Amino acid sequence: MGELNQLLELSQSIATKSGLRLLDTFTQEHKNYVYSRDNPKEIKALADKVLEDDILNLLAPTGMPILSEESGYVPGNKESNYWFIVDPLDGTFNFVKGLGPSAVSIALWDDQKPIFGVIYDLMERQLVWGGAGMGSYAGDRRISVSGTASQAQASICTGFPVRFDVANEHAMQDFWRTVRSYAKVRMLGSAAVSLLHVARGSADAYAEKNIMLWDVAAGIAIVEGAGGSVHRAPGTVEYSLDVYASNGLFSDRE
Numbered sequence: 001m002g003e004l005n006q007l008l009e010l011s012q013s014i015a016t017k018s019g020l021r022l023l024d025t026f027t028q029e030h031k032n033y034v035y036s037r038d039n040p041k042e043i044k045a046l047a048d049k050v051l052e053d054d055i056l057n058l059l060a061p062t063g064m065p066i067l068s069e070e071s072g073y074v075p076g077n078k079e080s081n082y083w084f085i086v087d088p089l090d091g092t093f094n095f096v097k098g099l100g101p102s103a104v105s106i107a108l109w110d111d112q113k114p115i116f117g118v119i120y121d122l123m124e125r126q127l128v129w130g131g132a133g134m135g136s137y138a139g140d141r142r143i144s145v146s147g148t149a150s151q152a153q154a155s156i157c158t159g160f161p162v163r164f165d166v167a168n169e170h171a172m173q174d175f176w177r178t179v180r181s182y183a184k185v186r187m188l189g190s191a192a193v194s195l196l197h198v199a200r201g202s203a204d205a206y207a208e209k210n211i212m213l214w215d216v217a218a219g220i221a222i223v224e225g226a227g228g229s230v231h232r233a234p235g236t237v238e239y240s241l242d243v244y245a246s247n248g249l250f251s252d253r254e
Helices: 002-024 046-062 092-097 169-179 191-200 213-225
Strands: 033-035 043-045 066-068 072-074 082-090 103-110 113-121 126-131 135-138 141-143 155-158 184-187 205-212 229-234 240-246
Touching (some): 002 082, 002 103, 002 126, 082 213, 113 213, 126 213, 155 169, 191 205, 191 213, 191 240, 205 213, 213 229, 213 240
Antiparallel strands (some): 033 043, 066 072, 103 113, 113 126
């Protein structure tokens, strides 16, 4: 546990400093963006790359492998089942446009098992962290999932990842089947923050298909630490997942 505590404290420090840097010192130049050549719906901002370089440099001394949105998989210099999963800025479009929530996200997994997640919520200026077996916390306050027991009275956060084909009738029908039984549906533009809402109990469920692992790795751990339930399956592209997270009190096909 000593090593895990050190890694958790390191991740908390890095996420907090990175979040404050984004909020307090990044200029308008850092918010400049371009659309990706590979995915025309995805934008890339200077802030993503600058922040990723800082985070990876600070994590590198641990010697553990790192998966990050911009750099992909970076091998470590020691053998370990542990690996960090980093999204330097989840919700980039929201951040550069001032449109909605965004976050800095760092997770530690043991192979395919989430150990802990650390998310700095930029809109709330708050560090949220946790994992199964350690609980989840917003600052020093313990958080937990909601007690909503009926899907008909529940809310769900969701979205369309950049690889989602809205022209695919089957995919749209599947999306409708997922959300139609909920009382409220919200699209926030940040998977990490959507999962935080499930962990805090302000939302009851989150679902998204073909979402990238770095978008959800920390949030999955935090939901589990808050007493929630997470079902995940491989997506159709490398490092993507189909994710359904909830308070665990109702089924995704109720």
